[in-house]
Amino acid sequence: MANIISDETIEYVGILAKLELSGEEKEQAKKDMGRMLDYIDQLNELDTEGVEPMSHVFPVQNVFREDVVTNGDDHEAMLANAPERREDSYIVPMTVI
C-alpha cells in the first residue's frame, strides 16, 4: 500500500465531513482511504501530456430553461423522503449552535 493516511488527515477529514469516528473506525477509514487513493493513482500512469482537461463528455452547451414556474407545492411527497419530519420541516441533528 503506497498511500498512508496520517492520524491528522483522518481527523481533518472527519471534521470536514462532520463525522465523529471511534478509534477503531478511524483505523478502518485510514485503511479504506489509502486503498482508494492507491486505486486512483493508477490514473497517474497515463501520459496526459498535451491533453486538454475535460469536464464534459458530450459536446453540448447552453442547455437552459425559461424562467417560468413549473413546480407546485409537493411537500408531502418531498417530505416522504425525510429521515425524520416534524410538521412540514425536515428534522436533522443539530450541527452547530
Next chain:
Amino acid sequence: MSREYETVIGLEVHVELATKTKIFCGCSTAFGGAPNTHVCPVCSGMPGSLPVLNRQVVEYAAAVGLATNCTITQCCKFDRKNYFYPDNPQNYQISQLYLPVCRDGKVEIETADGKKTVGIHEIHMEEDAGKLIHDEWEDCSYVDFNRSGVPLIEIVSEPDMRSADEVIAYLEKLRLIIQYLGASDCKLQEGSMRADVNLSVRPAGTSKLGTRTEMKNLNSFKAIARAVENERRRQIELLEEGRPVVQETRRWDDNKEYSYPMRSKEDAQDYRYFPEPDLPPVVISDQWLEEIRQRQPELRDEKLARYKEEYMLPDYDAKILTSSKKMADLFEETVALCQKPKKVSNWLMVETMRLLKEQEMEPEDMAFSPENLAKLIELVEAGTINGTIAKEVFELVFRDNIDPAAYVEEKGLKTENDTDALREIVEKVIADNPQSVADYRNGKEKAIGFLVGQTMKATRGKANPAVINQLLKELL
C-alpha cells in the same frame, strides 16, 4: 496609538436575483411560502435529479457585469463547492470558481473625500442554501428548503476600500446599479443583499497586506459601518500589543456591537472544488451579449445627468430623486402626465421624503400612483385647492392612494373662488376689525396679514389667500 495605520477592505456581496424561479429548477422563489412548499427533487438534492440552468440568471449576471464595466466570460462554467452542512442538501453548492461569468470590472464611488475607483475582481453565479431553525431543547434543527436553489450572484471586490464611508458608498453604488437593472431589490434587512467584509490593517506607507479577517452577519449599512470601525480598532490594538491578527471568520453581533470568531470547525474551508459535470458550459455569443447590452436601461449616473440637464434640477434634488429606482420612476411618470417637473420634484423632495422618514418607510414601499400625484398638482395649479389643503390631501394620497379630485369634491374642500361670496366675507371682516383697517390705512402694511388670516378663518381655510389679498387691497 504610536503609529498610523491604513485599513484595507474588500467586500464579498451576495445578491439574490429577482427571477421568478430558482436557478436550476422550476420551483418558485416567492417569499413567505409555508416550509418546503417550493421544493422539488433538484433543490432538495435528491440523487438522480438533474439541474437545468435558468436563462434569466445568466442575463441578469451579465447585465450586472456590463453595468460594472466587467469583461464577460463568454464561455463560463459551473463548479461544485463541497461542504457538509444540513442547509445544503446535495453536500455541495453549485457555484463558479475557475471561469466566473464576469471579471475585472470597476465602479466609481464618491465620498466626502472625493471620487475613487473600486475594482471588481469577479462576479459569479451560484445557488442559495436552505434555512435552518435550531431547536436547542430537542438538540435538532428544522430544515426548510424553500430558499435552497434561489439564484445568487456574488460580487467580489478588490481590496480597494480604506474606510467605512467608502464601503457604504460602494454598496450604495452596487445597490442602485442592480435595482435600476431590475436584477434584485437589494434589501439588506431582508437578506436579498448581503455583504461580508474582509479587513486588514497595515502601517501607513507600507505595501504588504496585513492578515485579514472576514466579518459576517451584517444586516444594515449602519451595522457594516460599526463593524468596520470595531474590527479596525481591534486589529490595531492587537498589533500595538505585539500580538498577531489571526486569519479567521468572525460574526458581528450588532446589538452588543462586538464580533467573535466563528468556531474553527464551522470555519474549516476546504471546498475541494471541481467542475460541475451536470451542467454543460454556458456560451454567451457576441450576439447574445449585444442583445443584453441593448436592453440595459438608463442607469443612475446617466439619469442624474439627464435630470439636471433636461429638467434643470439642482444637483442635490436630482441626486435624491434618482437615489431609488422607485422614486425616479414615480417622478418621470408623474412628469409625463402633468408636464411640471419642478412641481413634481417639490412634492417628492419635501412632502414625500417627510412622510417616508416619519413612517420609517423605504421609497420601494410607496404605493401611490403617479396619476393621483399629477391630479393633486393640477388641482393646486388650477387654484381649485390651496397649498394647506393640498398637503392634507397628499397625506391621504401617500397613505391610501386616494383620488384627490374625487376627495376634494366629496369633502367640499374647493377654494372659495366665488368672488362675490368672498367679497361679502371680506367686507364683513373689514367692518369687524376697524383697528387693523385703521393701522393699514396709516401705513402699517403688515396689518393686512391679520385681515387675510381672519378671512381665511371665516372661509374655514378654503379661500385662496392671493385672491383675498387682492380683494382687501381693492376694498380698503
